[in-house]
Amino acid sequence: MNSLREIESCTDALPTDSGCTIDPITIQDESDWFSFIGQNLAILWKDWPRDMEAVNLNNGGYSFKGTCPYPNCNRASVFIVLTSTGNGSCTVAVLQCQACQGYILGIVEIPPHTGRAVYSAHYPMGSPDETVAVEVPAHIREDFKEALRCLWVKAYNASAEMCRRAMEATCLDLGAPPDKVLEKMIDWLEVNRKITPYLKDAAHKVRLGGNRAAHPPATPITATPVPAVAIAPAAPALPNPIAAITPVEKIEKEHAEAIVEFCREFFHHVYVGPKLVGKYDFTKPKATPPPTK
Numbered sequence: 001m002n003s004l005r006e007i008e009s010c011t012d013a014l015p016t017d018s019g020c021t022i023d024p025i026t027i028q029d030e031s032d033w034f035s036f037i038g039q040n041l042a043i044l045w046k047d048w049p050r051d052m053e054a055v056n057l058n059n060g061g062y063s064f065k066g067t068c069p070y071p072n073c074n075r076a077s078v079f080i081v082l083t084s085t086g087n088g089s090c091t092v093a094v095l096q097c098q099a100c101q102g103y104i105l106g107i108v109e110i111p112p113h114t115g116r117a118v119y120s121a122h123y124p125m126g127s128p129d130e131t132v133a134v135e136v137p138a139h140i141r142e143d144f145k146e147a148l149r150c151l152w153v154k155a156y157n158a159s160a161e162m163c164r165r166a167m168e169a170t171c172l173d174l175g176a177p178p179d180k181v182l183e184k185m186i187d188w189l190e191v192n193r194k195i196t197p198y199l200k201d202a203a204h205k206v207r208l209g210g211n212r213a214a215h216p217p218a219t220p221i222t223a224t225p226v227p228a229v230a231i232a233p234a235a236p237a238l239p240n241p242i243a244a245i246t247p248v249e250k251i252e253k254e255h256a257e258a259i260v261e262f263c264r265e266f267f268h269h270v271y272v273g274p275k276l277v278g279k280y281d282f283t284k285p286k287a288t289p290p291p292t293k
């Protein structure tokens with residue numbers, strides 16, 4: 001185990017901060033490491049690039065070489081061992097990507113009498129970018145952060161459902177009648193000029209996307225194709241471009257990302273923009289009387 005070492009970790013921003021803060025974490029002993037690992041593996045990754053290998057170095061140590069698992073990096077990189085612990089034949093190490101500085105947990109086997117590390121497994125240790133404008137009320141921000149975490153681990157249905165929940169909370173916060181269903185709440189906000197027609201459309205997309213994510217399709221998506229004889233002759237293509245948009249049956253990455261963006265757009269218009277506009281006064285200053293002698 002290495003002696004004292006400082007690791008910089010991007011942690012949750014405080015409510016008063018506008019973004020991610022960097023807090024130094026001082027690692028002194030093994031229990032600190034396991035606490036650090038526990039915090040960062042709290043998010044379960046569903047999938048990440050697996051091409052990775054151990055590279056044995058002349059000094060007796062090793063590094064990893066492979067594709068960085070972090071979505072914003074996702075390139076071939078080298079991972080340097082920061083610290084490691086193990087029982088001789090099996091070693092667990094924290095390694096750092098030299099491209100993006102993200103951390104991974106690496107496991108290597110060291111067969112007896114070889115002194116050479118053989119790659120066994122690796123896991124990303126990062127956390128998602130949960131940045132949400134501080135102007136968004138705290139309870140709505142928490143729902144939306146959960147949507148962002150779900151998106152990050154590729155849980156697209158869950159992400160869309162949390163966006164819908166955040167949208168419902170927003171409608172209530174804006175004064176929509178709580179005894180109505182979300183569809184009617186959104187319409188009420190537009191009728192009462194709380195939101196524009198464009199925002200109404202965005203909110204309905206979030207509502208419907210959340211519904212699509214929450215309920216299985218009426219027919220399985222992998223249904224067997226209809227026999228050719230049963231297919232009616234193709235109708236002439238309609239000139240209306242809207243006809244080209246096919247209803248989404250399954251929430252995929254693209255759809256979950258769009259739903260998240262619709263929420264961000266909505267939040268910006270109802271919470272962030274008004275605060276920003278209210279912050280400045282560009283009216284002509286009142287004339288100040290000349291100083292009296």
Ligand SMILES: [Zn+2]
Nearest residue numbers: 068073097100
């Ligand atoms: Zn990286």
